[in-house]
Amino acid sequence: MSKQIRMFGVAVASAVVILTMPGSVQAQRSGRSDVNIWAQTCANCHTNQPRSKYESVKWEPIMVHMQLAARLTDDEAQAILRYLKRGARSEDQAAASEAQAESIDSGGASDGMRAKDPAIRKSKPTEKATPPRRPGG
Amino acid sequence: MRRRPAEFLAWALIAASMAIPMSTAAQSLMVTGYADLEVFVNKIGSDNKEFYFDNHHFNIIAMGTISENMFVAAEVEYEHGGAEIKLEYGYLGYTGIDGLKIMVGKFIVPFGRFNRDLHPTWINKMPDRPNGFKDILPQTYSDVGFWITGAAAAGTSGNRFVYDAWLTNGLMGDEAGGIRGMRDNDREKISGGGRDDNKTVGARVGFEFAPAGFDIAVSVQTGNYLDDAVENLTLTLLGADAAYRYNDLEVRGEIVRATQETFADDLNKTGGYVQAAYRVGPKVEPVVRWSARQMPGESADQSRFSFGLNVFVTPSSSVRIAYHINTEEDGFKKENDSIALQWNVVF
Numbered sequence: 001m002s003k004q005i006r007m008f009g010v011a012v013a014s015a016v017v018i019l020t021m022p023g024s025v026q027a028q029r030s031g032r033s034d035v036n037i038w039a040q041t042c043a044n045c046h047t048n049q050p051r052s053k054y055e056s057v058k059w060e061p062i063m064v065h066m067q068l069a070a071r072l073t074d075d076e077a078q079a080i081l082r083y084l085k086r087g088a089r090s091e092d093q094a095a096a097s098e099a100q101a102e103s104i105d106s107g108g109a110s111d112g113m114r115a116k117d118p119a120i121r122k123s124k125p126t127e128k129a130t131p132p133r134r135p136g137g
Numbered sequence: 138m139r140r141r142p143a144e145f146l147a148w149a150l151i152a153a154s155m156a157i158p159m160s161t162a163a164q165s166l167m168v169t170g171y172a173d174l175e176v177f178v179n180k181i182g183s184d185n186k187e188f189y190f191d192n193h194h195f196n197i198i199a200m201g202t203i204s205e206n207m208f209v210a211a212e213v214e215y216e217h218g219g220a221e222i223k224l225e226y227g228y229l230g231y232t233g234i235d236g237l238k239i240m241v242g243k244f245i246v247p248f249g250r251f252n253r254d255l256h257p258t259w260i261n262k263m264p265d266r267p268n269g270f271k272d273i274l275p276q277t278y279s280d281v282g283f284w285i286t287g288a289a290a291a292g293t294s295g296n297r298f299v300y301d302a303w304l305t306n307g308l309m310g311d312e313a314g315g316i317r318g319m320r321d322n323d324r325e326k327i328s329g330g331g332r333d334d335n336k337t338v339g340a341r342v343g344f345e346f347a348p349a350g351f352d353i354a355v356s357v358q359t360g361n362y363l364d365d366a367v368e369n370l371t372l373t374l375l376g377a378d379a380a381y382r383y384n385d386l387e388v389r390g391e392i393v394r395a396t397q398e399t400f401a402d403d404l405n406k407t408g409g410y411v412q413a414a415y416r417v418g419p420k421v422e423p424v425v426r427w428s429a430r431q432m433p434g435e436s437a438d439q440s441r442f443s444f445g446l447n448v449f450v451t452p453s454s455s456v457r458i459a460y461h462i463n464t465e466e467d468g469f470k471k472e473n474d475s476i477a478l479q480w481n482v483v484f
Contacts (some may be wrong), residue, residue, distance in 0.1 A: 008283065008304035008338055032295055040295065040347060044382060046260045047452045049483075057165040061200045064208045064232060069254045071299035071345070073288045074235050 034083040037076050045070065051087030059084045166201030170212075173258045173481035175265075183472035192218040193479075194258055196225065206233030223321075226279050240284040243323065245277060247286065247301040247341055248356045249376045249391050252276045257483075262414050263445050264457045264479035267391075267428035269408015272437075274374065274393045275317040280305035281324075282336070288345075295347040299354065300340070307337025307360040308372060313399045316372070316406070319362060328364050335361035335369060343378075350382035362397070370398040385416040407431045414447075422447040424459075435466040454482040 032040075042048050054062065059081060067077040172195040179187040193216060200210035211227035228242030245253040251270055255261055256277055270276040282305030288297045309327075310319035325332045343354025355377050362372040373396045380389035392409030410428035417423065424447060429440040445459035457479045465471055 005304060005336060008302065037295070044380075044387075045254065046483075047449055047455070049452050053453075054167075058167045060165045061167055061202050061208065061210075062169075064202060064230070065200055065210060068230075068238065068240075068286060071286065071288045071297075071301075071343075073290045073297055075290065076288075076295075076297075 032079075034079040037079045038083045041070060041072065041076065041080065042066070051084050052089045054089060056085045056088035056090075059088055166199065166203070168197065168199050169484060170195070170197040171257055171259045171481060171483040172196070173479050176476075176478040178476040180472060181474045181476070194481075196257075202232075206231055208232055225277060228284075236289050237285060237287040240286070241282075243279055243281045244284050244303075245279045246303060246305070246339065246358070247284065248274060248278070248339060248358055248374060249341070249393060250354075250378045250380075250389075251391055252278055258479060258481040259453075259455065259483040262412065262422070262424045262447060262457075263426055263443055263459050264477040265459070267408075267410035267412075267426060268430040268439055268441050269393055269410065269428060272315060272317050272432070273395050273406045273408040273430060274376070275308075275320055278308075278320055280307065280322070280337070282306060291344070297345050297347065299343045299345055299352075301342075302340045303338070303358075305337050305339075305360075306333075307335070308362050309333065309364050310362060312363060312370060313397065313401075313404060316395060316397070319372075327366050329366055331366055333361065333366075337361075339374075341376075351380070353377070353379040356393075370400070372397050386413070387415075388413045404433045406433065420449050422449070436469050438466050438469075440464045453484065454480070456480050 038048075051059075063077055063081045063084070066072075066080075067074075072080070173193050175191045175193050177187065177189055177191065195215040196212055197215070198210065198212045200208070202208050208230040209228070210230070212225040213222070214225045215222050224243060226242070226244045228240045228244045230241075231239045247253045251261075251267070252274055256266065256270075258264070266276055280303070282303060284301065284303040284305075286301045288299045290297050306322045306325040308316065308319035309322040309325070310316075327333055337358060337360025339356065339358030341354055341356040343352060345352035355375075357373070357375055359371060359373040361369040363370040374393060375396075376391065376393040378389070378391040380387065382388075388411070390409065390411040392407070395404075395406040397404040397406070408428070408430040410426055412424065412426040414422055414424040424443075424445040426443040426445070427440070428443070429438075431438050441464070442462045443459050445457060447455050447457045449455045457477075459477045461475045461477065463471070463473045463475070
């Protein structure tokens with residue numbers, strides 16, 4: 001077995017042992033709120049997407065993907081996911097949007113009616129974040 | 138072959154940590170991606186000016202959490218109007234260990250930041266890649282093997298250690314060949330038949346002072362690159378990256394140096410960039426970037442000074458325009474300033 005494989009194997013095993021030990025640094029929890037962690041993290045790389053863009057369940061794989069990109073701790077990723085899910089698009093909103101789209105396709109409702117439909121109104125973040133020291137979306 | 142006790146213990150620990158009962162959970166599979174259209178005016182001032190459109194990317198990303206601790210992701214890139222179609226990455230991830238994610242498959246190598254995290258057109262603040270990230274770190278560089286990654290909190294204020302390590306097939310090509318042409322070694326096949334048994338190992342470690350807006354990291358990768366069943370030549374990449382953010386200002390930089398063994402003298406190639414961006418309100422962001430590459434010989438050396446402007450049409454879409462002033466060494470100067478315009482969307 002080559003030297004590189006041995007090195008990699010020992011590195012993986014060491015990391016697993018260290019990180020699963022009780023009292024590791026991973027056990028420390030941040031004192032920051034969910035919305036503050038979101039505000040201080042996501043906009044570092046990209047314009048923040050509205051939380052209503054996806055249903056709650058779809059934010060889960062997105063956050064795994066983004067945790068890898070931003071190299072977040074598990075606590076930070078869970079905090080951001082909680083915040084995103086609180087403003088996620090509901091199943092009712094998704095269904096109403098699909099119904100509206102089908103109605104438009106068949107020559108039905110206008111954009112004006114779409115805008116007045118309370119089920120399709122955009123969810124606005126009501127939680128206040130500490131003003132980020134970086135551009136927000 | 139007799140195994141040494143330490144080696145056996147290492148593999149036993151890995152196996153034990155993976156034997157964790159996983160509860161079932163609903164799959165959350167989804168399709169996303171990004172696309173762009175680019176307009177280039179190249180070689181401004183020359184007799185053979187170029188002006189063309191490029192549907193550079195229409196990349197489809199599928200991903201999902203298929204069980205509580207299992208994640209899958211794949212990206213198929215349709216580039217240049219379909220002229221280039223390939224799998225950019227496709228991997229399976231295990232996320233059940235706090236602070237450690239284990240990925241197997243084909244993945245974008247997490248060397249530095251630009252190659253993996255900052256290159257998508259809806260994130261990259263310029264319409265094209267900086268000097269040094271085409272021919273030195275051959276962005277986008279994906280490889281096949283194992284990748285572990287994670288972050289550990291340092292205190293409770295938001296600072297964290299970040300770490301990546303990977304073991305892959307590595308880059309493969311001819312002696313003294315261009316690094317960019319060494320990608321796509323997905324099957325480790327040697328031109329003369331058979332397969333190489335040399336692997337490439339790499340790592341990135343860094344520290345992020347998140348509340349202060351500063352992060353810094355170093356990267357290294359080394360392995361045999363020679364397309365030969367017997368001879369070996371090593372290609373080593375060293376890199377460093379850093380970023381600082383204060384209110385609406387972001388400054389970041391990255392450098393990569395490749396040392397490429399040959400049967401004569403080693404080849405040294407260095408590239409990097411420094412970039413500053415300032416968000417003026419929610420819609421507009423001017424950007425300046427200086428990037429350069431230093432290659433063996435002077436003919437391919439170049440520095441580039443770029444002025445750009447990003448206009449955010451929606452949170453999912455932006456228009457970017459940049460003017461590039463390219464400068465070569467004396468004796469190799471060209472009329473090759475260029476304009477790049479890009480409309481991009483993430484969906």
